[in-house]
Structures are given as C-alpha cells and as structure tokens.
Amino acid sequence: xxxxxxxxxxxxxxxxxxxxxxxxxxxxxxxxxxxxxxxxxxxxxxxxxxxxxxxxxxxxxxxxxxxxxxxxxxxxxxxxxxxxxxxxxxxxxxxxxxxxxxxxxxxxxxxxxxxxxxxxxxxxxxxxxxxxxxxxxxxxxxxxxxxxxxxxxxxxxxxxxxxxxxxxxx
Numbered sequence: 001x002x003x004x005x006x007x008x009x010x011x012x013x014x015x016x017x018x019x020x021x022x023x024x025x026x027x028x029x030x031x032x033x034x035x036x037x038x039x040x041x042x043x044x045x046x047x048x049x050x051x052x053x054x055x056x057x058x059x060x061x062x063x064x065x066x067x068x069x070x071x072x073x074x075x076x077x078x079x080x081x082x083x084x085x086x087x088x089x090x091x092x093x094x095x096x097x098x099x100x101x102x103x104x105x106x107x108x109x110x111x112x113x114x115x116x117x118x119x120x121x122x123x124x125x126x127x128x129x130x131x132x133x134x135x136x137x138x139x140x141x142x143x144x145x146x147x148x149x150x151x152x153x154x155x156x157x158x159x160x161x162x163x164x165x166x167x168x169x170x
Contacts, residue, residue, distance in 0.1 A: 046058050086120030
C-alpha cells in the first residue's frame with residue numbers, strides 16, 4: 001500500500017490515476033509492445049492524505065485486456081473510503097486508447113462508467129458516479145514504466161508518484 005500526500009483534488013481524478021495503463025512501443029522506448037498485449041490483473045490499494053486532513057483509500061480489483069491496435073478494456077470493482085464520505089464500491093467499466101512515449105504510458109479514456117454497488121450513502125455514491133462518467137471521457141493519464149516482465153509491470157503515476165503493480169492472468 002502506498003500513502004501519498006497531496007493537495008485536495010476531486011475524487012474523479014484520483015480514480016483516474018488507478019486505471020490500468022497499457023503500452024505501444026516507439027523508437028525511444030525500452031519496452032516492447034508484445035510484452036503488454038493480453039490480460040492483466042490490477043489489485044492495488046492506494047491511500048492519499050490531503051492537506052485539509054482528509055484521507056482517501058482507493059482499492060482496485062480490475063481485469064484489463066490490452067490489444068495490439070492501441071485499445072484496451074477494463075472491468076471490475078473500485079472501492080473508495082474517505083474520512084468525510086465513508087465507504088463506496090463501484091462496478092467499473094473503462095475503454096481507452098493508449099500509447100507509450102519515452103517509457104511513459106499514456107491512456108486516454110474513450111468510455112468510463114461507474115455503477116455504485118454499495119455505499120454508506122448511496123445517494124452520494126450515485127452523484128460521484130454520474131460526475132465521473134461525465135468528466136472522465138477524454139482524460140489522459142500518464143505513468144512512467146519502472147519495470148516490465150512477462151508476468152508483471154510496475155508503473156509510477158507522473159502526477160502524484162503513486163506506484164501500482166499489475167500481474168498477467170493469461
């Protein structure tokens with residue numbers, strides 16, 4: 001689990017930083033596209049501490065499929081717990097276009113949908129899901145590739161430094 005201190009940021013952008021990311025090789029990259037094509041498991045937990053004293057923990061349990069044509073699909077569960085809004089769990093479905101430049105993975109969301117499955121306050125969870133769905137499409141997330149093998153890859157968010165590890169499942 002990683003704890004990151006950061007300034008207050010809307011929850012939708014914190015969720016975006018946990019989306020699995022994929023690769024497309026170019027001439028200045030150290031990693032091969034062929035290493036990433038297939039299915040990967042994203043089971044990560046990140047805790048953020050904000051300057052205002054609030055904390056947020058985001059747990060991902062996603063399965064992502066990466067295609068050689070620069071597209072990816074992810075589906076699973078995202079659970080968020082905050083000191084102010086309590087516990088919320090969402091069924092998540094994401095589609096994206098991706099590329100890699102200078103060993104940084106960039107993924108641009110083409111579709112993002114969160115459906116609340118449980119929450120301390122279901123009304124708030126539904127509001128967060130609706131805001132996310134409207135605000136996420138077209139957003140680009142970048143992550144530096146730190147390690148990539150046939151079985152796992154490790155990335156670091158270029159905005160907040162949070163690290164996530166992904167494991168191959170096919």
